[in-house]
Amino acid sequence: MQFRPTLWPTLITIPALVVLVMFGWWQVQRLQWKTELIQELEIRGAGPAIPLLVDARISAEDLMFxxxxxxxxxxxxxxxxxxxxxxxxxxxxxxxxxxxxxxxxxxxxxxxxxxxxxxxxxxxxxxxxxxxxxxxxxxxxxxxxxxxxxxxxxxxxxxxxxxxxxxxxxxxxxxxxxxxxxxxxxxxxLAGEPVPWLAPDPNEWRVDLPNNHLTYAITWFSLAGVLFIIYVIYHTRRRGPDDG
Incomplete structure (x- = not known):
C-alpha cells in the first residue's frame, strides 16, 4: 500500500479540516459556557426570594430565573x-x-x-x-x-x-x-381577604435553556474525521508489480 497525496486535494482538505476542527472546539467551549450558565441560573432559582426593586441599573439578564x-x-x-x-x-x-x-x-x-x-x-x-x-x-x-x-x-x-x-x-x-x-x-x-382568582396547578418553573452544544461538537468532529478518512483512502493505492 502506498500513500501518495496530490497537490490540489491536499490544498483543499487541510484548510477544510482546520475549519471543521475549529468549529468543533468552539462548540466544546460553548458547551462549557452554557453548562456553567445553567448551573448559575439553577442556583439563583434555589435561593431565597428577594424584593423586586425598581432600579434601572438592574438588567433583565441579571434577574433572569x-x-x-x-x-x-x-x-x-x-x-x-x-x-x-x-x-x-x-x-x-x-x-x-x-x-x-x-x-x-x-x-x-x-x-x-x-x-x-x-x-x-x-x-x-x-x-x-x-x-x-x-x-x-x-x-x-x-x-x-x-x-x-x-x-x-x-x-x-x-x-x-x-x-x-x-x-x-x-x-x-x-x-x-x-x-x-x-x-x-x-x-x-396582604389584606386578609380571599385572592380573587388564582390559576390552579401552576407549572413548576425550571431552567429550560437549550444545551445542544455537545451534539454540535460531535457533528463537527465527525465531519472532520470522515473527511480525513476519505482523503487517506483517495490517496492510498495498492502497490503494483511495477512499484519498486
Missing amino acids: RRVTVTGHYMHEAEMHLLNRVRDGIPGINVFTPLVRANGGGALLVNRGWVPIDWPGTSIEDHDVEPVIVEVTGVVRIPDPPGWLTPGNEPEKNAWYFIDLAGMSAAAGVLPFTDYYVFATGEKN
Whole structure:
C-alpha cells in the first residue's frame, strides 16, 4: 500500500479540516459556557426570594430565573390568555395578568399559571372585584422569541400565541412593561381577604435553556474525521508489480 497525496486535494482538505476542527472546539467551549450558565441560573432559582426593586441599573439578564417578591394589585380586566398550552394531552392556556406595583414602578406582567381551556374561571367577566393588594412570589423570566410556525397574536380577540411584552402592555392600556415577566409560584393576600382568582396547578418553573452544544461538537468532529478518512483512502493505492 502506498500513500501518495496530490497537490490540489491536499490544498483543499487541510484548510477544510482546520475549519471543521475549529468549529468543533468552539462548540466544546460553548458547551462549557452554557453548562456553567445553567448551573448559575439553577442556583439563583434555589435561593431565597428577594424584593423586586425598581432600579434601572438592574438588567433583565441579571434577574433572569431569580426568585423575587413583588407587591401590588392585579388588573383583572386586562387578563390575557397565552393559547395552545398543552399539558398531559389536555389543551389549555396560560393566564397572564398585569400587576400594578405598590412601589410606583408601573405595571408588571405576571404568568399566573396554566388552566384547561374549558375552566370556567378563565373568563375576565368574572373579575368584577375591588383591587386587592397581594404579594406575589415568583421567578423572573425573559420571553422566548416566536418560532417560524408561531401564528401572529390577535390582541382584539385576546388570543396570544407568544409573549409580546410591548403588544401586551398596549392591549392592557398601561405604560410599557419591563423587558421581563414574573412566573408566579405563589400569592399572599396582604389584606386578609380571599385572592380573587388564582390559576390552579401552576407549572413548576425550571431552567429550560437549550444545551445542544455537545451534539454540535460531535457533528463537527465527525465531519472532520470522515473527511480525513476519505482523503487517506483517495490517496492510498495498492502497490503494483511495477512499484519498486
